[in-house]
Amino acid sequence: MSLAFICLKWGEAYPAEDVNVLYQGVRDHVSEPFRFICLTDRPDGLRPEVEVADLPATGALGLRWGGCWPKLGMFTPGLLEGVDLAVFLDLDVVILRSFDPILAHIRAIPGLHVLREWNPNVWELLPVSLRPDRGAQSSMVAWRPGEQDHLYLEAMANPEAAYAIAKNDQRYIGLKARNCHYLPPGFAVSFRRHLVPHYPLNFLSTRIRRPRKAALVVFHGVPKPIDVARDAAGAWGTRMRPGFGPVDWVRDYWQRGLKGTRAAFAARGRSPDA
Numbered sequence: 001m002s003l004a005f006i007c008l009k010w011g012e013a014y015p016a017e018d019v020n021v022l023y024q025g026v027r028d029h030v031s032e033p034f035r036f037i038c039l040t041d042r043p044d045g046l047r048p049e050v051e052v053a054d055l056p057a058t059g060a061l062g063l064r065w066g067g068c069w070p071k072l073g074m075f076t077p078g079l080l081e082g083v084d085l086a087v088f089l090d091l092d093v094v095i096l097r098s099f100d101p102i103l104a105h106i107r108a109i110p111g112l113h114v115l116r117e118w119n120p121n122v123w124e125l126l127p128v129s130l131r132p133d134r135g136a137q138s139s140m141v142a143w144r145p146g147e148q149d150h151l152y153l154e155a156m157a158n159p160e161a162a163y164a165i166a167k168n169d170q171r172y173i174g175l176k177a178r179n180c181h182y183l184p185p186g187f188a189v190s191f192r193r194h195l196v197p198h199y200p201l202n203f204l205s206t207r208i209r210r211p212r213k214a215a216l217v218v219f220h221g222v223p224k225p226i227d228v229a230r231d232a233a234g235a236w237g238t239r240m241r242p243g244f245g246p247v248d249w250v251r252d253y254w255q256r257g258l259k260g261t262r263a264a265f266a267a268r269g270r271s272p273d274a
Helices: 016-029 070-075 100-108 121-125 150-157 159-165 169-176 191-195 225-229 248-267
Strands: 003-009 035-040 051-054 085-089 093-095 112-116 136-143 180-182 188-190 216-218 235-237 242-244
Touching (some): 003 070, 016 093, 016 248, 150 159, 188 191
Parallel strands (some): 003 035, 035 051, 188 216
Antiparallel strands (some): 093 216
16 A cells, blocks of 8 residues: 655745755654655755655635635645555654554545544543544644545635635534544643643743653644754744753754765755755
């Protein structure tokens, strides 16, 4: 089965470094062969192993209601020709453990698989089944290309109808995907919600511990991985969930990604800046 990991990079929001580090994270935690495809309008600086494809235009599906819709471009018919299973990852995630078990889980259950949006922490005192369903969290989405083309086609044909039911692409995907399933609880955690203590508990410990079981850490909102990966990192986070300085396990992950990038370019007699 042909496996492909997909990421999106558009405009100046994320540099090539983020794509290169994510590639290394996938390479380190997936045992089977895979393609890594970046849908982008700016391919400069991407490491040689990364395939580049044009970011599909989403026409009127630009900014609306404070959200953005470029992820629907992943479902453009024919875009992922020859791919049997596609796994999209946001650039602001950190991979900590093997993805092999989650790939086996996805293959065993037909349909689209997506993270479930997290509830405010007070709800986590209850079992997942009793928490309000806040819809999809699209930092990771897995599907079989060709089975979800309607997500792109219907929204492009009638953008106003798409806007009427959702304020952003992740909400739309969760509502309109055929045979949609949430990925297992505990597979992924939110850096901000689950790992950064809420004020004033952050005064008890300034160290951000690596999660014990999660394979994926999602950095939605602020901070981003690079904000806590630099040795010179200063204050980061939000007013109620602040932090300071580098987070050792994120720094190690990022440094490994940069080292792998330099090695990949050196093997081809090139420089990442060329």
